[in-house]
Amino acid sequence: MAKHGGEGWHVENSTVSFGVRPPPPNLITYVFEGWEGDESTPALNSSLLMNRPKKIVAKWYKDHTRLIIISLFASAAFNTMFLYYKYKRGSTKLVDKQRK
Numbered sequence: 001m002a003k004h005g006g007e008g009w010h011v012e013n014s015t016v017s018f019g020v021r022p023p024p025p026n027l028i029t030y031v032f033e034g035w036e037g038d039e040s041t042p043a044l045n046s047s048l049l050m051n052r053p054k055k056i057v058a059k060w061y062k063d064h065t066r067l068i069i070i071s072l073f074a075s076a077a078f079n080t081m082f083l084y085y086k087y088k089r090g091s092t093k094l095v096d097k098q099r100k
Helices: 065-088 093-099
Strands: 014-019 029-037 045-050 056-063
Touching: none
Parallel strands: none
Antiparallel strands: 014 045, 029 056
16 A cells, blocks of 8 residues: 655644545455544545644555455366366266265
């Protein structure tokens, strides 16, 4: 994740807006959890009154759900193709053992 800062001086008792834009979905997606520090909110965009020095930090976490789902489907597809290939080649050892 890129680190961005909005440091600097602001007019006393002014309202400052801040926010983030979530990155586009990918195999591993970063999900915005919220802000922590002098402002705690789960909202992507917020504002605060600058009546003293303040610090806020955006919290993110990695979501591996898409990667896991794709891996499961790929594994199932591979196993299905492997079993089909074995069946078409006439490998019926497991079936023959069960018939005896």
